Amino acid sequence: MNLYDKHQELLEKAIKALHERVFYAAFPEYPGSSVYGEEADKKGRGDFKAHLNTNFEEMHTDEPESWVSDEVSPYLQEPLNIKYPALSVDTLISNAKKARESWRKVIPEDRAGVLIESLFGMQNRFFEIAYATMHTTGQGYMMAFQASGPHAADRALEAVAAGFEELKRFPAQTRWDKPMGKYNLVIDKTWHAVPKGIGLVVGCSTFPTWNSVPGLYASLITGNPVIVKPHPGAVLPIAIVVSEIRDALRENGMDPDICQLAPDTFDHLITKDLAENPAVKLIDYTGGSVFGNYLEELRSKTVFTEKTGVNSVILHSAQNIDKVAANLAFSICLYSGQMCTAPQNFYIPDSGISTPEGQVSFDDFAAKLIEQINGLVDNPKAGPFVLGAIQNARTCDRVNGISKLGGKVLLESREIENPMFPKARTATPAVVVVEASDKDKYSEELFGPIALLIRTGSIEESVALAREMAENHGAISCGAYTTDPDVREMIAEEMSLAATPVSFNLVGGIYMNQNASFSDFHVTGGNPSGNASFTNPEYVIKRFTWVGHREPATV
Numbered sequence: 439m440n441l442y443d444k445h446q447e448l449l450e451k452a453i454k455a456l457h458e459r460v461f462y463a464a465f466p467e468y469p470g471s472s473v474y475g476e477e478a479d480k481k482g483r484g485d486f487k488a489h490l491n492t493n494f495e496e497m498h499t500d501e502p503e504s505w506v507s508d509e510v511s512p513y514l515q516e517p518l519n520i521k522y523p524a525l526s527v528d529t530l531i532s533n534a535k536k537a538r539e540s541w542r543k544v545i546p547e548d549r550a551g552v553l554i555e556s557l558f559g560m561q562n563r564f565f566e567i568a569y570a571t572m573h574t575t576g577q578g579y580m581m582a583f584q585a586s587g588p589h590a591a592d593r594a595l596e597a598v599a600a601g602f603e604e605l606k607r608f609p610a611q612t613r614w615d616k617p618m619g620k621y622n623l624v625i626d627k628t629w630h631a632v633p634k635g636i637g638l639v640v641g642c643s644t645f646p647t648w649n650s651v652p653g654l655y656a657s658l659i660t661g662n663p664v665i666v667k668p669h670p671g672a673v674l675p676i677a678i679v680v681s682e683i684r685d686a687l688r689e690n691g692m693d694p695d696i697c698q699l700a701p702d703t704f705d706h707l708i709t710k711d712l713a714e715n716p717a718v719k720l721i722d723y724t725g726g727s728v729f730g731n732y733l734e735e736l737r738s739k740t741v742f743t744e745k746t747g748v749n750s751v752i753l754h755s756a757q758n759i760d761k762v763a764a765n766l767a768f769s770i771c772l773y774s775g776q777m778c779t780a781p782q783n784f785y786i787p788d789s790g791i792s793t794p795e796g797q798v799s800f801d802d803f804a805a806k807l808i809e810q811i812n813g814l815v816d817n818p819k820a821g822p823f824v825l826g827a828i829q830n831a832r833t834c835d836r837v838n839g840i841s842k843l844g845g846k847v848l849l850e851s852r853e854i855e856n857p858m859f860p861k862a863r864t865a866t867p868a869v870v871v872v873e874a875s876d877k878d879k880y881s882e883e884l885f886g887p888i889a890l891l892i893r894t895g896s897i898e899e900s901v902a903l904a905r906e907m908a909e910n911h912g913a914i915s916c917g918a919y920t921t922d923p924d925v926r927e928m929i930a931e932e933m934s935l936a937a938t939p940v941s942f943n944l945v946g947g948i949y950m951n952q953n954a955s956f957s958d959f960h961v962t963g964g965n966p967s968g969n970a971s972f973t974n975p976e977y978v979i980k981r982f983t984w985v986g987h988r989e990p991a992t993v
């Protein structure tokens with residue numbers, strides 16, 4: 439049985455899920471699933487520890503030109519000292535050019551088979567990847583397992599399914615028969631899906647796997663070799679994924695350099711050199727807007743970006759305001775606000791929020807939100823694990839210096855103790871009140887656990903401001919609470935015009951931060967927060983071109 443036959447049923451289920459947008463998950467998200475076995479966590483932890491203070495040899499790279507290392511654990515605040523094999527930009531490009539010649543000729547079925555096979559290799563290492571993610575990003579254990587493991591694998595499968603479907607949309611050949619009266623004009627036509635060229639995936643420090651694999655697998659399924667340039671501070675999680683792809687390729691007689699890792703250091707960054715190389719035609723990027731804008735402006739490149747944005751919550755009315763406050767408090771605390779979908783700007787009318795028990799004033803809601811935040815972060819069984827650790831010390835500086843913003847600080851950020859990691863770098867949320875007229879205070883992303891409560895004159899002003907922020911500065915998510923159907927429709931309409939999806943009235947165990955593979959599009963590509971959306975058809979069809987040939991048929 440070839441790999442396509444082995445995985446065909448799974449691929450067909452994934453394609454079906456893409457169309458139906460219902461719940462579908464190929465990889466169980468709970469660490470306790472019987473799929474993984476009782477010893478999987480212990481083994482994964484041991485495998486992670488075995489990487490420390492060693493050379494990462496799994497790329498099987500012939501004669502690396504150097505070994506590089508720059509990762510520091512946010513939990514231990516100590517270097518991991520894992521050295522990765524590094525090659526020059528010229529060597530990486532040369533390898534990719536050579537690999538392209540064979541990979542572009544592999545039929546879509548065989549590409550899909552080997553790529554899905556690599557995901558099952560990745561599945562065998564989900565726990566190892568989880569610990570690698572914890573100690574490079576600062577994510578809590580559960581998030582690190584889910585986001586970098588099964589959720590990332592589902593997003594990768596989603597990209598493979600979307601790419602495969604587009605590659606099979608049109609026939610490879612046909613006989614074109616046009617009646618011309620006394621004779622027919624008969625032409626044989628063939629079409630080829632031609633890959634664009636070398637792909638470059640530029641990773642981020644907070645979600646090195648989940649944000650990288652969609653573009654990685656989308657380029658690979660469409661026939662492009664890929665160079666993965668991870669963030670220098672978060673290499674190990676995606677290095678493991680790349681090693682599994684290379685192993686799957688090698689074991690099936692294909693060139694492993696179809697997928698290469700390109701690690702660098704903070705002192706010697708190579709992203710621009712790679713991005714500007716003429717042979718690189720595709721770029722996937724997650725990170726700050728300044729560098730993302732630079733990439734988007736490069737000529738002769740197809741660029742897919744997810745950049746920074748200003749995410750809003752619009753509060754109008756609620757059935758149970760305490761459940762609303764609890765849900766939003768969790769959203770603020772989750773991974774210490776270091777998510778591209780985390781809420782920042784909370785628009786609250788000065789008249790308050792309507793509930794069945796009467797109006798809840800601006801100040802009363804602020805007090806409820808702060809009470810919920812403190813209750814969560816001070817819970818020793820929940821707080822340290824929901825908050826995780828701060829990936830970058832500059833985020834702590836931003837949160838601790840929030841008074842410089844000029845608003846009224848209702849809750850200052852503080853450190854909390856992590857019982858498992860006494861040296862963990864932590865920061866609890868800060869809550870600040872600002873006025874609607876002070877747009878300069880809330881019109882940019884303040885990355886980290888920061889909540890700005892913005893006092894508005896009406897629900898109409900709240901919605902107008904949320905839309906303005908999204909249109910001018912980008913937004914990836916939006917939350918809204920209202921029991922009024924007309925207000926709900928107004929919010930949906932206005933935020934749709936700002937290309938921003940809205941999560942309405944979420945309470946309980948679902949949060950505006952979260953996105954589901956096969957159902958939720960991540961980023962819309964319609965506002966300044968990014969020009970791409972995974973995974974919609976455009977995300978894959980821009981990675982190849984259809985080229986047709988024709989000639990008179992031999993009857």
